[in-house]
Amino acid sequence: MSYTYEYPHPAVTVDVAIFSIRHDALNVLLIKRALAPYQGEWALPGGFVEIDEALEHAAARELKEETGVDAGYLEQLYTFGRPDRDPRERVISVTYFALIPSDRLEIRAASDAEGVGWFPVASLPELAFDHAEILDTAFERLKAKLDYSTIAFQLMPATFTMPELRHVYEVITREEIDKRNFSKKILGLGVIEPTGEEKREGAHRPAKLYRVIDRSKVDVIK
Amino acid sequence: MSYTYEYPHPAVTVDVAIFSIRHDALNVLLIKRALAPYQGEWALPGGFVEIDEALEHAAARELKEETGVDAGYLEQLYTFGRPDRDPRERVISVTYFALIPSDRLEIRAASDAEGVGWFPVASLPELAFDHAEILDTAFERLKAKLDYSTIAFQLMPATFTMPELRHVYEVITREEIDKRNFSKKILGLGVIEPTGEEKREGAHRPAKLYRVIDRSKVDVIK
């Protein structure tokens, strides 16, 4: 079967930069390309948009198909369209930015990828296409949004301690944060509450556990 | 001539929401559609991306072709891709947000539009396609960026007075702003300087004229 148009049409893909916290570091999910071009190289999960499919749906679908991961939080990032960004044909990529809590990052078997893996943002392999640029844009978005939104909670498991949350901020901004001021600020947002439980972990005082009050209200501040 | 693909390809367009200040109001540039669908209705300037053309180039080109206007400031806004947003075929629109100073908004004769016009954002006609939604997104972006960037200067002519600049902020935010605090804040940014001239305009004390020191450095604050 083939499809014919009066004027040339670009192909449209979606690519997803999905972040998570693993082993005290910010990680991003990559797939090893099974097919040319860039065969065997690492790339962001993504693929062609179906002709009757919403863009965001395509992003979530490709992510799931290629990596087995369900995005927790998903928002459009930017559209990359340099004419020569794909050697096959003109390809315009609508990219998405995603986050997933660290207790849900199991990778399941995927069909069209030889390999799937989480990579620390600090030590990435060479990436196919312009995916390094996409990832850089996504990382900048993440850092910017830490300041004026509450998306950081999208990286946390169902319950978490204040030191764990603070550590996530520190890992992303690469800056040390004062315990007291941080706690004051976060609690002042009014979006988390103590569970009443504690987390004992090592030879020291246990930390209180918190949970997000309403997961759907985790958005822009004020 | 025709173009054939193994899989269906969407069409890709660019649409531009360009704002300016006219007669003390925020205006947006619209074109009257010469062809179906939505023939005779108003729409954002835009059109199909050439197969070897950068997206931003397409946005600037369509704007110029359809309205005769050269965008001063142009940035990507969002990509709209609802499957049914165009009745002809699947069309994905990469939209752009643009600003132009109020001393450069002459409209010249355009080829594929019966009419071109500036419309106050407060009283818009019905718009074709999903252009009302695009415009709304653009307006929200403009309001947000007033707070944390210096793009407002992109709406100003080569020289302008402090009351004129303040008025631009007031018109966009629809809030009254204190003269003294505003002046303090703007001058504190260090991006404008007095020209030494004054603007006499009516039966009252003349206002000092300012200019942007370096037009290329008008960007995000801090």
Add this chain to the structure above:
DNA sequence: TGACTTAGTGTATAAATTACACGTATAGTT
């Protein structure tokens, strides 16, 4: 020259952010 109109300017208060130190609860060791 007096009346009217808008421009220009500074200070005091409130709010938000930053800096900073010690007591507490646990696990492991003796």
Add this chain to the structure above:
DNA sequence: AACTATACGTGTAATTTATACACTAAGTCA
């Protein structure tokens, strides 16, 4: 059982930033 090591939890003072607020200055016109 007592001691030690380790990370957790908490409040206040100082600084910075944002907000509120009123009078004098310079021009036009009658």
